[in-house]
Amino acid sequence: MKSTFSILFYLKKGSERKDGRAMIMARITIDGKVAQFSTKQSVLPANWNVEVGKVKGKDAGKINALLDDVRSSLNKIYHDQQRDNYYVTTETVKNEFLGHRIKQETVLALFKEHNENSRKQIGISITRPTYLKYEVTRRHLTNFILSEYNLSDMPLRDINHKFIAGFESFLRTECKCCHNTTVKFLQFFRRIIIIARENGKLQTNPFAEYKVRLEEVDRGYLTEYEIALILKKPMVTKRLEHVRDLFIFSCFTGLAYIDVMNLKAENIRKNFDGKLWIMTKRIKTNVKVNVPLMDIPKMILDKYAGQLPQGKLLPVISNQKMNAYLKEIGDVCGINKNLTFHAGRHTFATTVTLGKGVPLDTVSKLLGHKKIETTRIYARTTEIKISNDMERLNGVFVNMDSLCQEAFKRN
Known part of the structure; x- marks a missing residue:
């Protein structure tokens, strides 16, 4: 207007x-x-x-x-x-x-200022992983501007549809990012542009007509049979045994890697029912999570009780090494899936809870989701569920068996 x-x-x-x-x-x-x-x-x-x-x-x-x-x-x-x-x-x-010229605002300077302010808010209004994602986005943007324009920074007023499209192409080709990773980086960049718009540093929003959408992906998880394969397979080294234990712990608690890593003795407490619960906060979202401690994860905690230094409950290693060893476990167990630690959380949602009839709203609370819509992505109809549902349906018609045997008798 x-x-x-x-x-x-x-x-x-x-x-x-x-x-x-x-x-x-x-x-x-x-x-x-x-x-x-x-x-x-x-x-x-x-x-x-x-x-x-x-x-x-x-x-x-x-x-x-x-x-x-x-x-x-x-x-x-x-x-x-x-x-x-x-x-x-x-x-x-x-x-x-009057001679007080407007300072020419640049995108990387604004991005740096935003990230520095965000760093000070870590643990207050922002999590460290989110801050790091902003930092990675800024580095990619810096490299793009240098590569495409041979500049160390870019005026905000020059950010337009063509610039955004070029950055998207750079992320896909030079940075080898998949679609959803590219979209995530563009969303972080868009947030900086929106801040510039809200602060009066831009008159228009160049992202207004630029649509970026995440693609629905099949979130990897293990079936009950595959969990059993991992449990039955003897681990040839201690490191693989530790990784196996940590992964199974996630499969039966739904905790993400960072939350397992930060788990302490004070997070295991008796609740109103007199039973042990895991009571913590998700590092990613700062949302409270209370999970009843099932027998399997309790056995894992008992296994390592008092054996680890600095009050640790579980022998956690880096996420990168964890995922590398999980691929090794997948290979020796004959599981042809992209096995990562986060697949444990997906397995908890799909196989351990929803697959056993636990209501969606309960699973949403157990996972620490802010919105139930986030949990719906796990509410898939698996082949196991189809088999179980049809088996129950077949039982409804059991009284018709004798009639069918008579009707369909061979001549």
Whole structure:
């Protein structure tokens, strides 16, 4: 929507000097917002034409010419700022005219400022993993601007549809990002652009017509049979045994890697039912999670009780090594799936809970999801569930068996 812009010259009341002359003021109005400043010119009130905002009588030509120059300059500044994609206000026009030039905002400088502020908020309003994702996005954006434009930074006003499309292509080709990873980086970048828009540093949102959508993916999980395969297979080394135990722990608690890593003795407590529960907060979302401690994960905790240093409950190693060893376990067990530690959380949702009839809203609470819609992605109809459902359905018609045997008897 186009903004309204007007300029008015008037005499400032109460500014009369000893010789009776009053100061001529300029008033800028944009969409009802006003800014004003002195033109440094003065005139006798009797020589001021209020209707046209000009001087009449002696010295009229010289002063009116100067006022025309002021008007022309203000108009030019307003239209230049609009063209350069600034969020134009009365103050930006006034400051430019008075020589206080607008600082040219750049995207990487704004990104860096945002990330520095976010770093200070880690543990308060933002998690460390989220901060790190912003940092990775900034690094990719830095490399893109250097590679594509040979610049160390880019003016915010030059961020447009073409720039975003170029960055998306860079993420896919140079950074080898898959579709959903690319979309995630673009979403973090879009957040910075929205902040710039909200702070008046951009007049338009270049992402307004740029659609980025996540693709639905098949979240890997193990069946009950595959869990049994891993449990029955003897682990040839201690490291594989530890990784096996940690993975099974996740399969029966739904805890993500970072939450297992941070698990402490005070997180295992008796609840209202007199039974042991895991009571913690998800590191990713800071949401409280209370999970009843089933027998299988309790056996794993008992196995390592008092054996680890620094009060650790489980022998956690780095996530990268964990996933590498899990692939090794998958190979020796003959499980042809992309086995990662996070697959344990998916297995808890799909096989251990939803697959056994636990209601969706209960599973959502156990997983620490803020919205039940997030949990619905796990509510898939597996072949095992189809088999069980059809077996129950078959039992409904058991009384018809004798009739069918008679009806379908061979001649």
